[in-house]
Amino acid sequence: MKYPAFYTVHIAIQHANVYSRMQRRRTGALHRGATSQQRALRRRTIPPFTDKRAIKSFIRTNEKIRAREIRVIDENGEQLGIMAPFDALKIARERSLDLVEISPNAAPPVCRIQDYGKYLYEKDKSDRAARKKQKVIVIKEVKFSVTVDEHDYQTKKNQAVRFLGEGDKVKASLRFRGRQMAHRDLGYKIVNRLIMDIGAAGIVEFMPRMEGTTLHAIIAPTKKPEPAPVKKTAEAAIEESPAAEA
Missing domain, CATH: 3.10.20.80 (Translation initiation factor 3 (IF-3), N-terminal domain)
Structure with a gap:
């Protein structure tokens, strides 16, 4: 018996609906009782593991x-x-x-x-x-404010000098708050004064510059000169020779 075309299409749609319901039930059974993160991990395809170091x-x-x-x-x-x-x-x-x-x-x-x-x-x-032999460079930050008093300034300056003496870089930062942005020249004066007071203890890598509401500069420690080898004089060489001892 040959069925009409519309009846065949109707049967195909019913089969598709049944299959989709079965798939939803199966997915629900897998995800039932799991958190949203666990469900996301189950749905995610994990790429093959590759150890770059190996x-x-x-x-x-x-x-x-x-x-x-x-x-x-x-x-x-x-x-x-x-x-x-x-x-x-x-x-x-x-x-x-x-x-x-x-x-x-x-x-x-x-x-x-x-x-x-x-x-x-x-x-x-x-x-x-x-x-x-590799040396890890550490940047230590010293924070200032526009209203810093003399005692706090000296304390933080001494901290910066100590950090530079230990071989670390120093980031001097000064943050402007609210209406202080209208007096950025005061912040530049404080940071430039710090650079002048540090003197030969450090070298300026980045001059004072603004990033958003923060003014900062980076100071690196100066390289210590390597001690030159001591040259022995002719008299010292004669004194150390075994002939002179004899």
Whole structure:
């Protein structure tokens, strides 16, 4: 029996409505009893996890080296020439060592025959030593007001000088409130006076300037000159020589 066209469309709409109701019930069962944040997290698609540090520190070794030709250095630092990774890996296996790619961006890549565990240890040790030598620059703020009295000004000036002596930068800030914006020249006088009073203890990195309702300047500590090596005079060298002692 052939049904009319309008009846077929009606049946299709009913099936679609039933399917949508089933989907709503299923979604409600998943979200029932959950907070709005939990529902949002369930609906959100989570991107695949990628550890950028692992990608950055990835080092190819042994069979993972994909270049056709590589420049090989042995464990003693001698050049073995350019060869295929298979041949270099064979030499490394004969010496019970690993083939480590130390310069992948070179043409051809540079690989070294060495102990991979020892290489990682030395690399980590050098990275930690480099981090220790890095100096963290701290900016410490000293706040003023247009109505600051002499005692408070001297106290904050001494704080700024102490911060600079410790090797930190100083941010001198002065905030204008309400009608004080009409007297910005007073704020400039206070900050410029601070710069003059600090003198040789600091160098102005940013001159006083306005940002919104705040006037600020940044002062950096002056670099301490390194002590020059003491040159021994000829007489001192003669006195320290073993012949003079004899």
